[in-house]
Amino acid sequence: MTSTLDAPSIAPPALEVDGVSAGYGQTTVLREVSLVVPAGSVVALLGSNGAGKTTVLRAVSGLLPVRSGTIRIAGRDVTGERAPRRFARGLCHVPEGRGVFRGLTVRENLVLQGAAGREDDAVERAVAAFPILGERLSQQAGTLSGGQQQMLAMAAAYVRSPDLVLVDEASLGLAPIIVDEIFGFLQQRAAEGTALLIVDQFARRALAMAGHAYILRRGRIVHGGPAADLLNAELFDSYLGGQAG
Numbered sequence: 731m732t733s734t735l736d737a738p739s740i741a742p743p744a745l746e747v748d749g750v751s752a753g754y755g756q757t758t759v760l761r762e763v764s765l766v767v768p769a770g771s772v773v774a775l776l777g778s779n780g781a782g783k784t785t786v787l788r789a790v791s792g793l794l795p796v797r798s799g800t801i802r803i804a805g806r807d808v809t810g811e812r813a814p815r816r817f818a819r820g821l822c823h824v825p826e827g828r829g830v831f832r833g834l835t836v837r838e839n840l841v842l843q844g845a846a847g848r849e850d851d852a853v854e855r856a857v858a859a860f861p862i863l864g865e866r867l868s869q870q871a872g873t874l875s876g877g878q879q880q881m882l883a884m885a886a887a888y889v890r891s892p893d894l895v896l897v898d899e900a901s902l903g904l905a906p907i908i909v910d911e912i913f914g915f916l917q918q919r920a921a922e923g924t925a926l927l928i929v930d931q932f933a934r935r936a937l938a939m940a941g942h943a944y945i946l947r948r949g950r951i952v953h954g955g956p957a958a959d960l961l962n963a964e965l966f967d968s969y970l971g972g973q974a975g
């Protein structure tokens with residue numbers, strides 16, 4: 731006989747955004763946005779400039795309070811929780827513009843994210859992923875090249891082995907070869923089971939990695955479906971016409 735303890739557990743989605751509205755001051759930017767990131771999966775959130783993609787990520791991580799709707803992380807309602815509490819639950823947000831502490835060294839940036847007593851692990855893991863960082867450990871993060879700063883931001887994000895990572899425009903302003911390296915890193919982490927919600931200007935590249943994709947237009951989700959469907963030329967042009975990559 732099988733007891734409930736023996737039954738296989740079905741993991742709740744890594745993230746559920748349910749009917750969320752949010753904005754800045756008098757302006758409403760997001761209107762009834764709903765999306766799901768299943769545990770261990772990669773989801774792309776795409777749309778034109780100003781559609782509200784960054785605002786969705788800020789609402790999810792608790793940097794912007796929502797006006798209505800619900801946000802659940804791993805099945806738990808976190809809508810009323812502040813950002814540090816959500817980060818403690820396994821969420822990580824790599825913001826547009828790198829998000830490194832520019833005045834600290836590379837080593838200090840990594841150690842800051844690591845668990846107490848395991849600082850060397852953080853540095854070792856980062857250097858294994860991006861060997862160039864090993865040559866720059868004593869350098870101030872603000873003096874790294876844009877690509878190296880993005881590598882540091884990515885490596886620092888993964889130090890605590892998060893369950894869900896929000897990645898905002900990781901490839902912005904970077905040379906294609908660096909973008910390949912950053913996306914290769916994300917792909918490996920995804921293969922290990924970290925859920926990802928990716929916002930990126932290179933729509934095709936994000937779609938190639940994602941299982942599912944949502945299109946945001948003027949603060950509303952206007953399409954959600956398998957990423958592979960959106961790679962189909964007709965759908966791509968109708969929703970993302972004019973977007974790079």
Ligand SMILES: Nc1ncnc2c1ncn2[C@@H]1O[C@H](COP(=O)(O)OP(=O)(O)OP(=O)(O)O)[C@@H](O)[C@H]1O
Binds near residue numbers: 777779781782
């Ligand atoms: N701090 C802010 N105060 C007021 N309005 C803001 C603020 N941040 C963003 N907005 C406005 O909210 C809307 C959505 O911006 P958001 O940055 O979320 O879009 P996006 O889809 O990420 O665009 P992009 O691809 O250009 O970064 C825009 O009209 C923007 O001007």
